[in-house]
Amino acid sequence: MKPSLTVTFLGTGTSQGIPVIGSDHPVCQSTDLRDKRLRVSVLLQWKDKSYVVDCGPDFRQQMLRTGVSRLDGILLTHEHSDHTAGLDDIRPFYFRQGEIPFYAEQRVFDALHDRFAYIFETVNKYPGAPAIREELIAKGQSFELDQMSITPVEVLHGDLPVLGFRVGDFVYLTDAKTMSEDQRKLIRGCEVLVVNALRKEPHYTHFNLDEALEFVADIQPRQAYFTHISHLMGFHAQVDNELPDHVNLAYDGLTITI
Structure with missing residues (x-):
């Protein structure tokens, strides 16, 4: 019997x-x-168990809000700063637990080595720096974390490949503009889908609201939530009221259980 999954939205804004x-x-x-x-x-x-998807520049504030004192790992979608800039703030977890497992593609780890060279230093490393354990993952190759099945799926953020994750019957996608049919098959019919919807006007690297609604209609989840939202989307209360019954705008602090 697969365990129930609780999802807390730590952040739902754009970059x-x-x-x-x-x-x-x-x-x-x-x-x-x-x-x-x-x-x-x-x-x-x-x-x-507690895992986080992405550790952006608000990571410290988000962890303080939730009261999480132990972190079992971090899954990274891609290397952009709004998804990785909080890397150094894993230090309290590292000092208590030791190396924190990070799950990402090789390209993402290469970018982290460039941006956070002091974390990966092997000679005369600064003693206050954290350390991570690099766990390579690839699209479509499922793996298990503490009895939960994880399947990385790929979307394109403009021309940049970005990973999303199917975690049991929950799917989390961000920074999507297009997704191939073979990857859609991996998530179609999921219980809950979270996907980015930046604003109402078109954007060259993100779904806008209409594109996100079309995507939901294709994937056919029981419930969908939109995230990675810009102020240009409009007021939460107004936009959320205009959406179909099974689609909602997510908001910071929202918690759901699957």
Whole structure:
């Protein structure tokens, strides 16, 4: 019997977050907490295990919000800063636990070696730096984490391949613009789908709202949530009310169980 999965949305915003620094856009001025969006990430918990997908620049704040004191691993979708810039903030977990397993493609690890060279130093390494254990993964090659099946699936973020993850009957995709039919087959009919929907206007590397709705109609999950949302999408309360019954905008702090 597969364990139940609890998903907490740590951040549901795009690369700048909401509010955007210095912006006087009405959404950035909103007092609705659902319009306050940290950079995109989710916490996955089953049994006594806790995994995070992506560790962006708000990682520290997100971990403090959830009260998580132990982290069993981090899965990375791709190397962009809004998904990896919080890497150094794994230090409290590292000091308590030792090396933290990271699951990513080789290209992503190569980028981390360039950006965080001091973490991967082997000679005279700074004693306050954390360490990670690199676990290579590839699209379509399933693996198991603590009795939970994980299948990496690939989307294209413009021309950049990005991994999403099917975790049991839950699918998490971010930074998607296109997805091939062979990869869609790996997720079609899932229980819950989370996918990016940046704004209503078209964008060259992200689904806009209409494209995300078309994608949901093709995949046919029981329930879908949109994430990686820009202030240009509009107010949460208004947009969410306009969506089909089985589709919602996610918001920071939302927790669901599958």
